[in-house]
Amino acid sequence: MSVEIDYIAHNNKFTNIDSKIKSITAISLILIALILSMPIVSIFVLLIAIFLTLFAGIPYKFYLKFLSVPLIFSLITFIFMAFFFGSGDILWNSGISFIVIRIDGLELAINTFLRIVACFSSLGFLALTTPITDILNILSKLRVPKLLLEIAMLMYTTIFLFFSQIEAMKNAQSTRLGYYGFKNSYRSLGVLISNLFFRSLDKSDKLQISLDSRGFSGSFHIYDR
Incomplete structure (x- = not known):
């Protein structure tokens, strides 16, 4: 969504x-x-x-x-x-x-x-x-601390990665009948959650590397359209 x-x-x-x-x-x-x-x-x-x-x-x-x-x-x-x-x-x-x-x-x-x-x-x-x-x-014009705005921007960006990972893993499990029956669904959900945790750590590291490679200095610049 x-x-x-x-x-x-x-x-x-x-x-x-x-x-x-x-x-x-x-x-x-x-x-x-x-x-x-x-x-x-x-x-x-x-x-x-x-x-x-x-x-x-x-x-x-x-x-x-x-x-x-x-x-x-x-x-x-x-x-x-x-x-x-x-x-x-x-x-x-x-x-x-x-x-x-x-x-x-x-x-x-x-x-x-x-x-x-x-x-x-x-x-x-x-x-x-x-x-x-x-x-x-x-919010920046209302003098909201820049740190909060940067965290909000990173969280908003990460949400897309988070949901895309969930959708990809769930589709892969569904094609293998991972959600056929209560027992399989329970086991597949546990595997999805555990894998999602490690995938999230990996994506966060890659996000930080991509920011550093683009000269990220600790702040995002937001401009009027």
């Missing part, structure tokens, strides 16, 4: 719009959802973020896939808060000690869930419409 995100960020209707405008829009939406902290406001922010993202030409199937991971964690948070938070009147009792839904706990869970989804959708709008180099350029 990381490769798709990078491609979409460079090829959408908002790519040529000033990254500062997109950043201010995303941050403003996030601040509105966090500061006002009301369900209706969070829903409003969510709808705006979804509209802007889809209007930019982001495929809706990819967008649903992009939102699926934070939605899962948000639902887990919602369930946990609904059952274990609150001290008011009981709305539903499971019959098991401490596992009840209280009115104030449910309200807090709903509000928190909507805020998380609204904020992530706003952040997703920025990530899917703005190349990473433009985002890092804005």
